[in-house]
Every structure is written in structure tokens, then in C-alpha cells.
Amino acid sequence: MIPESLARLVEETRGQRRADWAGREIWLANEAWGELAVSLQGAQVLHFLPSPEDATAEGSPPAPLPNASDDTASASSPGTSEESLVAGGWLWVTPTPQALPGAIRGGIPLCWPWFADENTADESPDRSGPMHGPARKAPWRLEAVDEHEEGVELHLSPEERLHGQLVPRAVIQANARRLHVELITEHVGETPVKITGALHSYLAVADAFDCRVEGLAGATYLDKLADFAERDQQGELGVRGALDRIYRSNAELRLDDGTRRLRVARQGSDSAVVWQPGDTPPEDTSIEAARHFLCVESANTRLDPVWLVPGAQHLLGTTLSREETATL
Numbered sequence: 001m002i003p004e005s006l007a008r009l010v011e012e013t014r015g016q017r018r019a020d021w022a023g024r025e026i027w028l029a030n031e032a033w034g035e036l037a038v039s040l041q042g043a044q045v046l047h048f049l050p051s052p053e054d055a056t057a058e059g060s061p062p063a064p065l066p067n068a069s070d071d072t073a074s075a076s077s078p079g080t081s082e083e084s085l086v087a088g089g090w091l092w093v094t095p096t097p098q099a100l101p102g103a104i105r106g107g108i109p110l111c112w113p114w115f116a117d118e119n120t121a122d123e124s125p126d127r128s129g130p131m132h133g134p135a136r137k138a139p140w141r142l143e144a145v146d147e148h149e150e151g152v153e154l155h156l157s158p159e160e161r162l163h164g165q166l167v168p169r170a171v172i173q174a175n176a177r178r179l180h181v182e183l184i185t186e187h188v189g190e191t192p193v194k195i196t197g198a199l200h201s202y203l204a205v206a207d208a209f210d211c212r213v214e215g216l217a218g219a220t221y222l223d224k225l226a227d228f229a230e231r232d233q234q235g236e237l238g239v240r241g242a243l244d245r246i247y248r249s250n251a252e253l254r255l256d257d258g259t260r261r262l263r264v265a266r267q268g269s270d271s272a273v274v275w276q277p278g279d280t281p282p283e284d285t286s287i288e289a290a291r292h293f294l295c296v297e298s299a300n301t302r303l304d305p306v307w308l309v310p311g312a313q314h315l316l317g318t319t320l321s322r323e324e325t326a327t328l
């Protein structure tokens, strides 16, 4: 579910190209395997839509845009100039993105080298910096595009050094079955460093207050809306309003919004963050638009910080795929 202006850029793409959207350079693909949009600010995937399993492969034209005035696809408020949201993709992007140097809310922002504030991570005496770290606002360079018949693999690195001892890189793989994002941190310095972070996935949903996240039953979590009180998840999670939780879990999760079942697998992550702001969304997003996302994040948080020693690497990953229908 992405703003109409971004959906148009995707629709107008044949193969691969670069374009500008909301003042950022973005990389677009519209191929037989599906659609992908990545912002070079933050190496942030903004859009992913795999082709339907029965789609004709080569030469098939891109799917037409769904009617933006359709009730299910429109998240604009009467009387505002907010763009319509176009349904279909697996990720959500705000129709009212902040101007640069702000970060785009939506898609899969890379929170690095800390999740939330820097007190969860880097213990160097000069630590300071923005919420969720500098990586999501920084310019990244597209180092390589590996194309193959079934999909694409992108490699990105920050244009400038973001940390004295750590170097991150991102790998994005997309094909007709899945979207996979990796954030790899390499320690090139001399003293151990503690990191946290997140692949802060904004998953598009029909109605955030009518979703079910399976796979967390019995897990303990920190409730950020109750001063980090520790609680146990009773049964599967049904989202009915605002929540901001850090689950201690490495389990594969399933998100069901009544129209689509997505698998959310995570690598190198023992924290699953589930966030929905309810009726108090951040300033850059309306209540109505926010109703169409649920964040299910692959994270390292205060529950599972990673100590990296010189020469070591850490991989934080997430894989989104369609829930397979049981064949038994």
C-alpha cells in the first residue's frame, strides 16, 4: 500500500530504472517476477509486489493501478490534500513523507547501529545521535545489481562512514516468492562494540485493528506503553488498538489481516518488535493512513544486544513470503 505518486512510477517502469520520488533518488524494477522500489536514502525498500503465481512470464504488461477511489485503496481524508494509498503491495509507505533530511516512514527502514535511542547500544563515550540511528537518513550507494531470471539482488553501502569502528552493508533479494533483506555489520576497529538495530518493516494491512500475528503465544514481552513492564503473551496476538511491544522470540511469525497471510522469518534476531500507534500516530502520518500498517520488526534490542569484537560480523535479516496453503 503505497502513495499513488509512487505507484505511478512503478507502473511506468519497464525493467529497471532510477527515478525521483519525494525528493529522493529511488531504484525501481517492474519485471516478470514482480515489482520493487528502493530508496537510496537509507537503503530502504519502499515497495514489493511479487507477480501472481499464475502470471504469464515474459512480456506481460505491468498490472494496471487499482482504482484509487476504491474505498479499500484510499486512505485520504476528506478536506486534506493527502494522496490516496494504492493497495496491493506487501509494504506500506506514508502518503505524507517528511522532506529531506527526514526519514521516510514506511517500507523497511534500517535502524542502525541502535534500535530506539543510543542507550540500547554503542557504549562509546561520545555516543549521541537520532532515534533509531543515523543509517535510515543517510545516503546509500547502490554497489551492485545482480539480475537473474527469477529475480534480483541489490547490494548497498552508505556513501559516508557512519560509525568509527563499524561498517554496515545491505543486501536486498526479491523474486516471485519472497522479499529478503539483510543488514550486515562488520567490525573494522579495535575494541568491542555493542549494537542493537532493526529492520523496521511496515507491513500493509487492510485494517491494523483487525490483524492476527501468530507465533508469539507464550513469549514474554516488554510493554513500551507501560514503561517496559514485562508480560506474557496469552494465546496468539490479536491487534485491536495501539501497541508497542518487544517480544523475546526468534520464532517465525505469520501475519493475517483477513485478506493475506504473510510469513515473517527473521535471522540474527531474538527480539520481535510489534508496533501500531493507534489514534496517536507520529506527526508525519494521519490517523487514517496509519490504520493501514502494522510494524513487525526483526530486531536486536535491549533484550538481545550484540557485542561485536574486532574482525567479527553480525547479520540481521528478515524474509517476507506468502503463507503456503497446507497440502495435506
Ligand SMILES: O=P(O)(O)OC[C@H]1O[C@H](O)[C@H](O)[C@@H](O)[C@@H]1O
Binding pocket: 131, 132, 224, 244, 245, 273, 274, 275, 282, 295
Ligand atoms: O517515529 P520513529 O522514530 O520512526 O519510531 C517509530 C517506532 O519505532 C519502533 O517500533 C518503536 O518500538 C516505537 O516506540 C517507535 O515509536
